[in-house]
Amino acid sequence: MVRRRLSDAGCGGRGAGRGSRGGYDEVQPGSAPRGSRGDRRPSNPLAAGQVKHVALKCHNGKHIKTESNEELRASSSVIKEPEKFEVEHCESESIFLKSHMGKYLTVDKNGDVRASGAIASDASAFQVVAQENGLVALRSHCGFLAAEANGRIRANRTLVGSWEMFEVKDRSGRSKGRPSEEPPQPDEEDDAHIAFFDAFCQVEAVLTAEERYAKTHHDRTSVLFEKRVQARRRDRVEWSLKHFIEEKEYSRSFRGCLSAWDITRVEMEADGEPDMPAADVEDGDVLRPRARSGSDCSEVASFDGLEAGRCHWRKILSEELPYSARIVPAFGIPASAAADADETAWEHLFRACTLGLCKAIGPVGVDCRAPPSTLDEALVERFGGLSAKSIREKFGAAPGQAYDVSKDPAFLAWKKVAGPTTRAETWVLQHADRRLAEFDAARSDYERRRLTAQVSTAKRQLQMAKEHGLPLIVQLPPQDDAERCMAELLVAVFGETSAHPILLSGFHGRPKCAAAFLRSFPGMMVGFSGLLTHSKHKPTLGEVAFDVPLNRFVLESLGPQYPPADSTVAGGLRGNYSHPAHVLEVAEELARVKQLSANDILQAALANTTKLLNIIL
Known part of the structure; x- marks a missing residue:
């Protein structure tokens, strides 16, 4: 049985014994990785001495880019003008590199590199040192040029390792005078035959991530995001996935994105068609609010700017997207909404399946955390049985959020009647403690009902x-308990050794559990997300990634959660969120772990995802 296999698997998983660390071995500096990447011999255009423009690809799969402040970063997945450098040869068999701004790359005495040289000098000269694997190293007067792990470019290394070697790409035939209105071209050499498919991403949540951050923070990132939100609203494309894809400069090889919605929050009309708002964005920049009935027969608050995207999921599905991007919808009742899974929600899910709207069911899960402590029984009796929506309407905070007096509807109603000159502390001193106790009682009761209902909710979705x-x-x-519980549910519904297509999405548990799942369910695949790049998860996820076969994994962003570590996409670390473009960074990390090329990983992931979801490209 799976229970026995999960508990009896060795502590190191199938990866134990391969090395002293029991996991995967990292590629040593200067050594060629195994697989097709090691067999590939990149050409060296600099050796011929005839190229005029080149791009330099680093060990992390990114290209060196000249920023607007003249700094250099290994941060770009595509090759445009900032990634190109003009090559000038000198008599000493060295070269000078000039950025698209007309400045020479110059190395100061500390090894810092900037595109700030007005004229070619000794500080701008680089000696080209060819490597056996076809890559090159560039030696300055301070040392070898290196791309550091954080993307910074410096020239202070004494030895040549992986981060000191670069792939030189000839871009002499590409234009410098391409019209600005033409969309940016991806790296044709790498991306022309590569396709990637994000296996799991909550599109609506990704579309609202920037706006939510802008409304809840007060820093430079929030100002930037607010400007983007205003620009989208001005152009009347605030809920447009097409605009989102174009803004993030997706590769032309992007094939699609699986989007998931919580079925408990999708309203259906009597005829079975998905519900739409009474007034669309055609009448103004802001959606017209309207009331609707919740699953508990209570009145649900009108849509606001952050939640309006849920009205537009059908628009997102039917939108004509650029290139061959595609949205594949998945519906489900996650463990976090198990307490709201009444018969109305099940009817919605059944209709979505029978109408062909639902292409996959999920996310399904269980959470075996300890139940919350028991609170005052009188308060639980008064405020128990409320749905998540009802709790938010009554107290201004969802069960998973902290209580905030300033958002409490009771306080807002009092303030409206009392007038703006009334001190808020008056109401807070009299009622805040009581309201907090009532909110805690409602939240505690909801959490207990959720934990009780989630197993039956998960089992019913497995049966569907x-x-x-x-x-x-x-x-x-x-x-451990959640993994064992789900294994028992899968065996009970599908039977052991079932080939039913299952995605173990965003797995970050024990390697031995992933190995047992893969052995017991031949149709199961493991999803790798940005968590694979986080140092906290690398020891365990690295072992899982090393062991999983090439035909048993998919790539996913889990957007908007879990962006890759040190990501330079979508605004950097602060205020960042995960979106489908991050799948490429996950592929590069998985390629490093498995010691293959990113091309091999992307091709395998596309084949696996289309097989898992029964997609015909």
């Missing part, structure tokens, strides 16, 4: 996936 022949998306917290 089996009956309708739909792929299943499973998400689990890193808990």
Whole structure:
């Protein structure tokens, strides 16, 4: 049984014994990785001495880019003008590199490199040192040029390792005078035959991530995001995935994105068609609010700017996207919404499946954390049984959020009647403690009901996936009990050794559990996200990634959560969020772990995702 296999698997998983660390071995500096990447011999255009423009690709798969402040960063996945450098040869068999701004790359005495030289000098000269693997090293008067792990470019290294070697790409035939209105071209050499598919991403949440950050923070990042939000609203494309893809400069090889919605928050009309707002964005920049009935027969608050995207999921599905991007919808009742899974929600999910709207069921999961402490029984009796929406309407905060007096509807109603000159502390001193106790009681009761209902909710969705022949998306917290519970549910519904398509999405638990799942369910695949790049998860996820076969994994962003570590996409670290473009960074990290080329990883991931979701490209 799976329970026995999960508990009896060795502590090191299948990767134990390969090395002293029991996991995967990193590629040593200067050594060629195994697989197709090691067999590939990149050409060296600088050796011929005839190229005029080049791009330099670093060990992390990014190209060196000249920033507007003249700094250099290894941060770009595409080759445009900032990634190109004009090559000038001198008599000493060295070269000078000139950026697109007309300045020479210059190395100061500390090894810092900037595109700030007005004229060519000794500080701007680089000696080209060819490597056996076809890459090159560039030696300045201070040392070898290196791309550091944080993307910074410096020239102070005494030895040549992986981060001191660069792939030189000839861009002499590419234009410097391409019209500005033409969309940016991806790296044709690498991306022309590569396609990637984000296996799991909550599109609506990604579309609202910047706006939510801008409304809840007060820093430079929030100012930047607010400007982007205002620009989208001005252009009337605030909920447009097409605009989002174009803004993030997706590669032309992008094939699609699986988007998931919580079925408990999708309203259906009597005829079975998905509900739409009474007034669309055609009448103004802001959606017209309207009331609707919730699953608990209570009145649900009108849509606001942050939640309006849920009205537009059908628009997102039907939108004509650039290139061959595609949205594949998945519906489900996640563990976090198990307490709201009434018969109305199940009817919605059944209709989505029978109407062909639902291409996969999920995310499905269980959470085996300890239940919250028991609170005052009188308060629980008064405020128990409320849905998540009802709690938010009554107290201004959802069960998973902290209580905030300034958002409490009771306080807002009092303030409106009392007038703006009334001191808020008056109401806070009299009522805040009581309201907090009532909110804690309602939240505690909701959490207990959620924990009780989630197993039956998960099992019922597994049965629906089996009956309708739909792929299943499973998400689990890193808990031993949750992994064992889900294994028992899968065996009970599908049977052991079932080939039903299942995605173990965003797995970050024990390697031995992933190995046992893969052995017990031949149709299961493991999803790798930006968590693979986080140092906290590398020891465990690295072992899982090393062991998983090439035909048993997919790539996913888990957007908007879990962006890759040290990501330079979408505004850097502060205020960052994960979106489908990050799949390429996940592929590069997985390629490093498995010691293959990113091309091999992307091709395998595309084939696996289309097989898992039964997609015909």
